[in-house]
Amino acid sequence: MATITTLTEGGRLVAINVELPAGILPHRLLYGTARFRQFLEVDLHAIRRYWDPELEPAQQVLALLEAYIGGYPLLFQRQYWPLKPHEDGIWELKTPDVRIFGWFRQKDLFIAVNGMDATEVKAGHYYGPFVREAVWHRQSLDLDGGIFVEGDDPDDVVSVPA
Template sequence: MATLIELCESRVLEVIDPLEAGELPWRMLYATMEFIEWLDGELPEIEHNILYSDLTPIEQVFAVFYEYVVGENFSSDRRFKKLHYTPDHHVWEFKTDEVRVFGWVPQKDAFICCFGDSKDNIEVNSSYGRYIAQTAYVRNMMDLDEPKCLEGRSYLDVVSDAH
């Protein structure tokens, strides 16, 4: 079994750092290598619908990642939420106008990004269940120290805010 730091050192996980030089993180954001490939390859290719947002999908994702890492409060909106229809899987998602990012919370104020896709593609293909199952599978197969995820059901169980 390994810690998050050890998994980063062995290149199983990578830290996502959306901060500017000199800014300090309040929370940590990690990603599987498959997610990094999606972030670099597929996310920039998602078609942008200006009816959703002024920001492109990649700008939306990095904006929500920035807000998470600096410790902004997410409790009053739906940008970060637990998927309640499968509470035993303990899968959470980041939501932007056009993108969904699935992952889990290994410890308070840390999130591991596992899969991402466009909102439209997920709705057309009814793929929420598939992403939830795949995220749980990746987590269960990862050589991460137990407990591999927090089983809290509320925002305050998994996140503290900087303000």
């Protein structure tokens, strides 16, 4: 049975960090697969801006990850959303132009599997394949026996510092 530590040491997961503004401490944790890291490093920068007139997709993701890791309030439905079937526990982190797929191992600990251009996801009806990919990846990790946060309650997956 694997743990976060053994998976990161073995290279199957990587802790994702961002530089938070001065005075802001990390409140939530983010890990990613090698595929997600590649998405952040390469694929993300090829996505064209469509819905957000101010920020490029990479900037949108930086702002989202800063909000997530920094513990800012996240807007349910607009910034995070549970995908069906809810018993699979797969969530998307969202910006206007980007979708990030993964699951919450526990409250405030998201494991990102993959990401994609939001327009392509919607046009290609790729939600199902991304859900299946995330479930498959979760099962392949056998992280602590495969535990994850089930359901669709936003309060089960993120907290806000007092």
